[in-house]
Amino acid sequence: MNYSTIKKTAVAASLVAALGFAETAQAQTPTVFGGRSQYRTWSIGVQGGITTPNALTGGSNAFGQKVGYFQNKVGEYYGLTIRKQFSHLFGLELEGNRGKIKTFNKNNAFEANSGITGLGTARSAETSVNWAASVNGVFQLGTIDFLRRENAVNFYAKVGLGVMAHNPVQFANNDFTGTEVYNLKGKWGEEIFGDRDPKGDRDNRLTAYVPVGVGVKFKLSEVVALNLGYTMNFTDDNLLYGPARADYKGKFSNVYGGLEFTLGSRDKANLTFANPVATLYDELKDPSLKNEVEALKKRVSTLEGTVDLLSKDSDGDGVSDKFDKCPGTPAGTPVDGSGCPIKFPEVQAPVNNVTAGAYFAPIQFEFDSSVLKTSSYATLDKLVKELRDAKGSVKLDGYASSEGTESYNLNLSKDRANAVKQYLVNGGVAASSITANGYGEANPVASNATEDGRVQNRRVEIKK
Incomplete structure (x- = not known):
């Protein structure tokens, strides 16, 4: 891998790490009531599909300056995934694949290996991907039909960083037969073609790649989901299909389908299809929660009754009935803390010019x-x-x-x-x-x- 590859690899790794840590931090906040521990978060998947030697982003093909000389051909591709879901929005996935990428040249007069002495004319190419491994950040884009809690559909996007071991073979015929005009199996790592110095493990060339894809999952049961997706794989390798024009950077796409199996107790929900609104809706419907609410209402009612009892003052003397030791005290009568009348010394002399014998309490x-x-x-x-x-x-x-x-x-x-x-x-x-x-x-x-x-x-x- 050259400096450009290392730079792109570092940028992609930083992006995945930043997004992963951000979502993981968000996942530390409990969802609704129970938090992440109430869900199943681990899953494994099997998948299979086809490859094509191009991507939706367009651009010219590997062979020749003109678009269209080298044509798409379908190759097989299959693999396994292991995923840890950190929240209903984000998970990390380890993906491994192997398979083949095929393409052919419909113009028999085209010299695909122009400039490479002694190789001859290539009509088709087949790249064997002996293994490809990547770490992907998977972003859940939306769960629909979540209130029914059945047959849920979940859209997602993913981006990652990986390494593949591959060996390209070019053939003289356009049906992947005839003379092999290019095959370095067993020779990778040797000095070949002057300034070309391919690196690898002798049988395979090692190349970094960045997978970017989208997909949709259909919840078939509490354990199994159908997984369909499309991934574009970008490399910095101009030998992905063998010798080609120098400015070409290899890429290919794969379309796949597979099954994903959620691990853990069936008593827990699958966090992949979890939705906070749905969880809130479900818990509010939970009979045990309703019972708790009703019990709380009764406790509040009892407390209100106690407050009313403590504040009731039938004779209006400022002392509640519960603590009033002398109920029924006439209005205006001075009372002590227990609600009983206060006794004052008798006043002998009447108020001047006020009705004789009249007495007014302090x-x-x-x-x-x-x-x-x-x-x-x-x-x-x-x-x-x-x-x-x-x-x-x-x-x-x-x-x-x-x-x-x-x-x-x-x-x-x-x-x-x-x-x-x-x-x-x-x-x-x-x-x-x-x-x-x-x-x-x-x-x-x-x-x-x-x-x-x-x-x-x-x-x-x-x-x-």
Whole structure:
């Protein structure tokens, strides 16, 4: 092989390697649910077909400057394949073949071996391909009819790099008979014809080639597929059919048909015919998946019921029924964390100018908050009515529990007293008749050592 062959070989190898690694990396991502382990990925194939000494890409033939002197002739070609599928899009294939490539010259006056002294005129040529081996990247182009999961059809393309051992023989007659005017079997590797120095293993000439092809597979069963294809094989060898014009680069095509057998357990699907959409469709139809979905719905329903139970508060005291130890508490009644009414010291003196004997419970607040609780509205609305009717005055004393600094709690207690005052003013009570003060942590009505005590200390007292 010359430098040009080595260069083309390196380029083709790089292309196959790059595409192969890219697809292999993609295959690391699991398909749909199960990933590659849920499929069968190895297969072997047998194939047979015919060869022709040309390709669809066109160009002149090996013998002579004029196209048409050397004509196509059919030769036999057969072989084996071993393939590893890395994803539903890409696989690597090891292919081995052997057979013959034939052609003949219909113009009896044409001197095919012009310039090669002592060989005579060739009328036909037969190249025996004793063996050809290549590594191919196989690209799945599309699986059709995949929803039925039967008789699937899959189109593919392949490109690779290989080496063949061949021996061309040229004959004096155009029917591959008569005198052999060219046959170097047993002589390859020797110095022949001056500047020609063919290399090989004596019986065969070794040539690198690049196979490029397309095909289609028909799924006959879960194990067997019918494989039909066409491959063009390109070389950098001008002795593929024996001596020819110097600028010729040998090529040939083969059309084949065969059977491919998928290896592995029949309980697994064939990754060659796999399609992510079909897999998703199948798994959604799977009864076991439906059962899991239904079980999940029941668990969600149970969880929703539990949430409803935990949030239900029949008496509106802010404590859910599940934790309320004193259900049915009248609206507006201050309660502790267990939902029971909070007991406050009795206030002896009535509010100035408010109906004698009237008692208003302290207004409670949440931790670190001066926002009025909705449970306080009933008490404050009653106070608003009596103050407007009696045109009296009232004193509001704000307090806080002992969490935080004293200065912070003093300001918080003032904010609480002003929050109550603002509610009364909004209700129609004259601001001048309301005095609001904050006393911070002073005068606790319960111990700040417990949460129940601290709840009671977060308050605004209503007095004269």
